[in-house]
Amino acid sequence: MTAKGAPRRLTVLNAKGGTGKTTLAVQLAAGLARRGSAVLGDLDPQGSATQWLRSAALPVHVGEDAWRAQADHVVWDCPPSVEHPAAQRALRNTDAVLVPVLPSPLDLWASWRLVEAIRAEQARRPALRAWLVINQLEPDSALSTAMHEALREFELPALRAVVRRRAIYRTAALQGVSVYDLGPRAQAAVADIEAVIEEMQP
Numbered sequence: 072m073t074a075k076g077a078p079r080r081l082t083v084l085n086a087k088g089g090t091g092k093t094t095l096a097v098q099l100a101a102g103l104a105r106r107g108s109a110v111l112g113d114l115d116p117q118g119s120a121t122q123w124l125r126s127a128a129l130p131v132h133v134g135e136d137a138w139r140a141q142a143d144h145v146v147w148d149c150p151p152s153v154e155h156p157a158a159q160r161a162l163r164n165t166d167a168v169l170v171p172v173l174p175s176p177l178d179l180w181a182s183w184r185l186v187e188a189i190r191a192e193q194a195r196r197p198a199l200r201a202w203l204v205i206n207q208l209e210p211d212s213a214l215s216t217a218m219h220e221a222l223r224e225f226e227l228p229a230l231r232a233v234v235r236r237r238a239i240y241r242t243a244a245l246q247g248v249s250v251y252d253l254g255p256r257a258q259a260a261v262a263d264i265e266a267v268i269e270e271m272q273p
Contacts, residue, residue, distance in 0.1 A: 076272035077103055078167035078200070081146045084158055086185040088151040090171045090178070091206040093119045094240050096148035098264045099169070101129055101249030106268075107143030112136075114157040120148045125247045138164075153185045162192050167199070167271060171206035171234070174214060176221035179203075186227055204267060205233040232266035235259075 081103075083096040097120055100111040110130040113120040114137055124131050132140045137147065138160070147165065149158040162168065168189055172179045182203075189201045203225065205214065214222075214233075222229045239257045243250050250257040250264065 077106060077144060077268055078165075078271060079144055080165045080167070081144065081271075082149060082161045082165040082168045083146065083171065084149040084153070084161065084168055084185065085151060085170055085172070085182060086153045087178075087181055090151075090173055091234070092151065092171050093123065093148050094244070095169070095171050095204070095206060095234060095267075096120060096146050097123055097129075097243075098240075098249055098251075098260075099268065100144070100146040101251045102261075102264045102268050103144040103146065104129055105251070109144040109146065110140045110142045112138070112140055112145055112147040112161075114147055114161060115150045117150075123244050123247060124249075129249065153188045162188065165199070168201040169267075169271070170201070170203050170227065172203055174205050174208045174212075174218055174233075176215075176217050179218070179221045179225070182225075186225055190226055200271075200273075201227050202271065203227050203229040205229065207236040208233045210235050210237065230267060230270050232263070232270045234263045234267065237263075 083092050085092050100109050103109040110132050111120055113131055113133045121131050147161045149161050193199045237260045239250055239260045250260040
């Protein structure tokens with residue numbers, strides 16, 4: 072851990088695609104870079120994070136370089152499969168795991184197998200921290216009663232902070248930057264990411 076308390080090695084992982092995993096990993100790496108040196112480890116064979124940050128100052132490491140990266144914070148964007156060797160390696164070597172889930176009980180229940188893998192790793196390494204985080208929640212909407220009930224069924228805690236669906240993330244991707252680089256128009260998105268980072272600190 073750094074002096075700020077945020078994870079030094081953070082793994083963003085989900086067993087299915089379409090949950091906004093790469094978007095969250097990119098933004099978290101950018102936010103952590105405001106607290107110390109930070110790099111993004113792109114472990115996903117699709118290379119979406121690498122393509123996204125082609126114009127940004129935030130370093131992106133791929134392949135074996137992702138494991139050797141030296142920085143105050145390393146964020147690993149994993150493949151959408153808990154069985155993938157890179158995902159398993161990240162899980163074995165990380166300080167914390169963040170699991171983005173869509174605001175739908177069906178999408179959340181699809182993460183059961185991943186949660187079981189994380190709990191098994193926590194049994195081996197009790198210091199490993201892990202959370203669910205609601206991603207792509209519609210602006211100005213609240214979680215449904217069904218979603219709250221579904222969250223309570225999981226053994227992983229859910230962050231109080233949520234990341235809302237915002238067009239500014241698409242703008243950032245098109246420009247090859249993070250929302251931190253887009254000034255006042257991205258203020259609400261930055262606030263979402265900052266809330267997630269702050270809540271991950273012990």
